[in-house]
Amino acid sequence: MEQRVTSRSQRTREAILYAARLHFAAEGYQRATIRAIAASASIDPSMVMRYFGSKERLFDAALDVDLGLPDLTGTPVERLPHALVAHFLAPWEQDAAEGSLRLLLRSAATNERAAERLRRVLHEQFTSSLTGALGAERAAAGSGLVAAQLLGVAFARYVLRLQPIAELSVSALADLVAPSMRAALADL
Template structure:
């Protein structure tokens, strides 16, 4: 030993509040994920989540504004999209529509996220990031021109999200009454064109 000492400096005054803030946010998000998973979006409450996190409900509101904002921050959604290498290119539209129907019907969190995304800016951004990050690479792999991938992914999202909104949130009678195979029959050709078709020519009279 050379007699020197290793000293660990105490956190500065600005670091302690930041650490407490990070710890509080982490506790809130953990409690929110557990509550939303156990109770569903409608039954989970800010008060319940705050109690599980061991904090005052006002702290939840301070960090996330309201339940919709908290849900958007806490939800972790995986679309479980098929790998492009295993997706038959000529039938990609049908496979993808059938996949999304199965996904919407089996995941209440996804339906709740759709409702939140339609009314809450944080929810809307969360939905954009989910579809951008997960659907974008698939569209890029299937597109005849990778530079068009973002546009194609956005158009596919417009179809599957529009169908989900009408079928599962608004429960529009003609759409909600369709069988899975009927939805696939109507929607798949459009999604197929968006994913792998050629860019359509300009409509007559547009030039």
Template structure:
């Protein structure tokens, strides 16, 4: 096979091929979720044979795992006064979601987690490993253990309704309105007095 100049096309390195597969997979998982994404479609987007996807990743599940490295980029909360924590967390997550690229791994997990148990488990793992320790550092282990799951539900609820389901009443809110509505709820969940505004 030759390109338009008549020369044989340059062969991709293994690293380049792997990166192209992951990029295509992230786009597909972000747009269609786990269930509707196929190895054949990922391969077509990456302009390679489907067998190459299997060669590099073994299965659709392994490809999904590789495509979903999620870093929430939470700041160190240990020095944050408890009264300021709810607002800081809401602002952090809103900023992350408002400026997320189309192939954002966290949004991919949210979209896929609704129908796929593996994606839901991965989402739980991300919050358990990143949000829970941040809450422990800020409010102590007892409050974090008691309320961490509900805080995650509150934050993820905004993401699902605003960015995936796009409920008009939630989409219409300005970020500051969401902060004003959600921060007191998170403060109540954690049992702390929120910052007075």
């Protein structure tokens, strides 16, 4: 019985987060309401408060992003750009329903809390991924350069839908981005 309650509770939490991401992405933090989010999740607004306590904490939870970057220890430096592009874009490719990645990217432009979250996520996750291949100091220095390039690609591909970037395969896009990223990493 407890397992059923836990899985139902998890489904409710996920439904709230999904609805919140859609509303925050479409309306922004200020205009999105707990009532609208609850209605989209087909639950009572009090349930949103029960699970998250406040709109602010719901927003924080909606912005919780794992880029899924692997530990790149042992990856030759010349292969790092392809590996990073492929791994960075994979969750975006699967995040078609305006999920947390698009929300975070759009929100960071207008909301300081989201911008700080994005800076922290990018620095921590890229540094962690690159440390085994570049060493801690070079990884920390390079994480911002790599993040800047890949955020530009993500913004052009998934938000602006800029052609031909939006239509290229991830592999073809990696081939285009790799030389500049390789040069940036080599100069660290």
